[in-house]
Amino acid sequence: MTVVEAPAVPRILIAEGDPWAREMLNELVLDVRCDAQLDVCSDGKQAVELMRGYIPDLVIASRELPGVDGLTLLRGLRLLKRQPPVRFILLSNRNDSASVREAVQLAPTAYLTKPLNIESLRQRLENLLLKDGAQVACEVPALAPGVGLDAFLEKRRELADGGPLYVDVREALTRCRTPAGIDLKRLEQELTDDPHVTAVLIAAANSASQHQGKPQQTLGQALAVLGATQSANLIQGLALKRGAILTDPSLIIQASQVWDVSRRTAGYARILARTLDLDHERCYCAGLLRGLGDLSVIRCLQEWLQAGGVLDDATIAHALDQYAAAFGSALRTRWRIPLELRELIAAVYQYTTGVYTREVLAMNLAGQMGRLGQEDPLEALAKSKSARLLKVNASDLERVRNKLVA
Numbered sequence: 001m002t003v004v005e006a007p008a009v010p011r012i013l014i015a016e017g018d019p020w021a022r023e024m025l026n027e028l029v030l031d032v033r034c035d036a037q038l039d040v041c042s043d044g045k046q047a048v049e050l051m052r053g054y055i056p057d058l059v060i061a062s063r064e065l066p067g068v069d070g071l072t073l074l075r076g077l078r079l080l081k082r083q084p085p086v087r088f089i090l091l092s093n094r095n096d097s098a099s100v101r102e103a104v105q106l107a108p109t110a111y112l113t114k115p116l117n118i119e120s121l122r123q124r125l126e127n128l129l130l131k132d133g134a135q136v137a138c139e140v141p142a143l144a145p146g147v148g149l150d151a152f153l154e155k156r157r158e159l160a161d162g163g164p165l166y167v168d169v170r171e172a173l174t175r176c177r178t179p180a181g182i183d184l185k186r187l188e189q190e191l192t193d194d195p196h197v198t199a200v201l202i203a204a205a206n207s208a209s210q211h212q213g214k215p216q217q218t219l220g221q222a223l224a225v226l227g228a229t230q231s232a233n234l235i236q237g238l239a240l241k242r243g244a245i246l247t248d249p250s251l252i253i254q255a256s257q258v259w260d261v262s263r264r265t266a267g268y269a270r271i272l273a274r275t276l277d278l279d280h281e282r283c284y285c286a287g288l289l290r291g292l293g294d295l296s297v298i299r300c301l302q303e304w305l306q307a308g309g310v311l312d313d314a315t316i317a318h319a320l321d322q323y324a325a326a327f328g329s330a331l332r333t334r335w336r337i338p339l340e341l342r343e344l345i346a347a348v349y350q351y352t353t354g355v356y357t358r359e360v361l362a363m364n365l366a367g368q369m370g371r372l373g374q375e376d377p378l379e380a381l382a383k384s385k386s387a388r389l390l391k392v393n394a395s396d397l398e399r400v401r402n403k404l405v406a
Contacts, residue, residue, distance in 0.1 A: 010129055011037040011054065015047040015061040015070065016091070020204040021114075024237035025060055028118065031240045032125045034138035044068025048076075055086060058128060063092035063103070074106045087128055091116065115229035118236050140242075140306045149304060149315065153323050156300045157330050163196040163295025164246045164302070166259050169235045182228035188220050193263055195288050195295060197235060201226065202285070203335035204234055215338035218281040243299045243306075251305075254316055255298050258291040265290055265348060265370030267404045272362045275400070276390065283359060286344035287366055289337075293328020294320055300327075361386045369397065374405065 012029055016022040019042070026040055039050050045067035047059075059077070061070035070090050077086045087109045092099065095113040103111050110124055130136070143152070172190035176183050191197050198219045205222035206215055216222045223231050238244060246252045266287030273280035297319055305311055332342050347360040348367030365386040372381070378401070381387060382394035 009033075009035050009037060010057040012039070012058045012060070013047060013050060013056040014038065014040045015042075015044060015059070015065055015073065016040075017042055017062055017064065017066055018207060020200070020207055020234055021062075021116075024118075024233055027237050027240040028122060029060070029125060029129075032122065033129045033136055035136050036129070042066075044070070044073055047073055051077075055080070055082070058087045058089070058109075060089045061091065063090055063094065063099075071103060071106070074103070074108055078106050089121075089124065115227065116233055117229070118233045140303075143304075143307045143309060149309060149319065150322075152304055152309070153297070153300060153319060156303070157323065157327055158334070160296045160300055160327055160331060161241055161243065162199065162299070162331060162335075163292060164255055164299050165194060165196055165238060165244050166255075167191055167194040167197060169194075169197065169239050173232055173235060182232055184223050184228055184231070187228070187231065188223055191235075192219060193259075193288070195259070195262055195292055197238060198222075198285060199289055199292060199331075199335065199337065200234060200238060201231060202341070203337060204230075206336060206338060215340065217338050217341045218285045220281060243302050246298070246302055248302055248305055248311075250311065250313065250316060251298050251302055254320070255295060258294045258298070261370050262288050262291040264404065265366050268369045268400060269363055269366035271400045271403050272366055272392075273359070275396075276358055276362055278359050278362060282341065283344065283362060283366070286341055286363055287348065287370065289332075289341075289345050290348040290367065290370075291328075292331055292345075293324040293326070296327040296331055297323050356389060358390065361390050365390065365392065365397075369401065374401070 010033060014022060014025050014029065016025055022040060022042065026038060029036055029038060039056070041047050041050065044061075044065040047061065047065070048068055055077075059073065061073050063070040065073070070092070074088050074090055077088060080086075085107060089110045089112060090103055090108040091112050091114060092103070093114050094100075100111060109128070112121065167190065169191075172187065173182070176187040176190060191201075201219060201222040202216055205225040216225055226234070246255055266284045269283040269287035270280045272278075273283040301311060301316060301319060332345070337345075344359060344363045347363040348370075350364070365381070365384070368381055368384065368386070369378075372378075378394045378397040382392065382397055387393070387397070
């Protein structure tokens with residue numbers, strides 16, 4: 001058996017203004033070289049400051065960086081006249097011949113136009129960062145001595161990556177590929193039950209369209225703004241993240257319960273909204289995202305296990321009870337989920353404002369229905385404040401439940 005020498009650990013600089021593209025590049029690099037020393041920044045000035053302290057083995061930078069653009073970064077590195085030249089992958093929105101010629105004169109390792117072809121980029125990274133046949137394995141960092149679960153979760157709250165994936169996104173993308181490209185309508189249908197993917201695409205779409213003035217609040221709207229290629233890149237990036245797929249049986253059971261309640265809540269919200277002539281897709285999305293906090297905690301509990309921690313059913317229940325609401329709030333704020341959508345998500349649990357809009361009332365009613373079993377009576381729910389204000393009686397609620405079951 002031939003032993004292949006492990007390649008030297010590379011130091012890599014990623015400079016990308018868009019936060020979702022930046023995260024996808026980060027995950028892609030680590031998927032190829034999990035041991036890479038990564039510096040990630042959002043503008044060219046930060047990149048310049050970093051390179052005053054060291055010269056990276058590889059730079060991946062966007063031409064359209066704020067502050068100092070990627071082309072200027074490349075030009076500065078080429079003026080150093082290092083041999084061999086610093087490897088530099090330049091990403092750009094420009095594919096016109098003049099822009100390409102201007103960049104090619106500076107001999108980038110690659111000039112890739114956006115939206116990126118993620119598989120092509122992965123192949124380039126493997127060629128640059130791995131020797132033939134080399135494999136790099138990285139262990140999950142162990143817990144620091146004396147760190148308890150509460151301290152672990154407190155630290156993770158502001159940095160958590162969201163929930164695990166409900167949908168097998170790679171299979172979903174495969175089913176949506178056609179000779180003409182990815183069928184966006186089919187992709188929406190494939191992803192419609194996945195809270196994490198829905199939240200990420202909505203957040204990314206609002207980041208990409210922040211100057212358009214109209215927030216994107218549904219999966220369909222997000223896909224339309226991002227387009228097929230960028231949506232596919234983001235989705236594939238999610239699958240690369242550690243913890244994206246649950247492996248512990250107890251956590252799978254807990255996540256399945258959250259997913260089931262979220263899908264029921266979303267379904268009831270959509271039916272109620274249609275009945276009341278409201279925005280049914282926005283209500284569906286709000287219902288689906290109700291469990292983001294729970295799912296984010298569950299994913300962090302898997303990280304805890306992988307790092308050497310211990311869990312039992314009581315500990316899992318305690319963690320969800322204590323941290324789910326805080327994780328969900330932090331995640332929605334950090335991802336800048338539109339405020340109107342956040343208000344509807346919050347209404348699933350309680351009223352957050354003194355103004356009871358019909359959508360808020362419908363979401364609160366859907367949230368209560370989602371937590372009920374299929375055989376639970378609806379008379380008490382028909383007497384709730386939400387039902388009374390919407391003038392919905394027990395028979396109406398029974399019809400809603402029957403439509404979801406059908």
